[in-house]
């Protein structure tokens with residue numbers, strides 16, 4: 001009898017991707033691409049300019065920028081926030097002075113929703129990243145229509161010319177791509193495909209273990225000057241952020257640690273090394289930025 005071994009990586013990522021294939025077929029049936037293109041024509045030509053510069057938000061000389069994630073649940077952790085309120089979370093991130101916001105839009109595995117992007121856009125002026133599993137051009141047009149300024153692309157999933165083509169399409173629609181990598185080969189692929197922003201994922205999808213040392217090991221392979229480096233996953237403390245800053249990352253992407261903290265404003269303050277947030281009413285400040293950058 002032969003025994004087939006399937007790694008967690010194969011099963012969870014493959015399960016997510018299989019679900020996405022089916023989801024895209026159903027979504028396209030409800031809203032064909034030509035309809036999305038029509039809506040985009042109006043949206044992109046109407047003033048005021050719709051673009052919020054995700055890349056520029058991550059280039060903060062002498063500071064590590066913070067991308068804060070709206071994440072209800074995950075395959076590795078299960079439910080992170082039982083009384084999940086995406087609008088309140090976006091507001092808290094905005095008040096705390098984060099630099100950009102990542103929104104998980106996958107329903108089945110992360111408890112997200114595509115509509116959260118539009119809702120977030122009406123609350124904040126910060127650039128918004130759509131975090132989902134992009135496997136078709138259709139989803140990139142859809143991402144722009146939903147109100148994102150940037151889209152996550154997985155180098156390990158988009159093979160051949162697809163990665164470069166998807167980056168180009170995102171840019172042609174006024175978005176930037178965050179290209180997520182996990183190996184030196186994927187970093188090479190991202191650079192060869194013209195990625196401006198490269199994410200290094202500290203989470204191993206086979207074991208779900210997180211190790212921020214992965215960023216420290218892989219950052220040397222990002223040898224293209226001007227590339228923006230984002231360390232993703234498993235970042236929990238101010239010390240983690242400092243360690244990654246010392247390695248040369250431009251930004252960190254943090255979900256679970258912020259969502260699991262009862263108060264997202266305090267969570268951001270802790271990552272930034274601020275012990276107590278100033279109260280606007282008490283000290284008369286407009287907001288809490290400038291107290292201490294990450």
Ligand SMILES: O=C(O)c1ccccc1NCC(=O)[C@H](O)[C@H](O)COP(=O)(O)O
Pocket residue numbers: 012069071074075076077205232233234235253254255256257
């Ligand atoms: O978070 C997971 O369990 C997960 C499992 C399978 C595929 C992707 C997954 N996470 C997506 C992300 O990219 C993270 O939400 C993001 O990097 C933030 O990570 P964290 O700060 O550890 O929540």
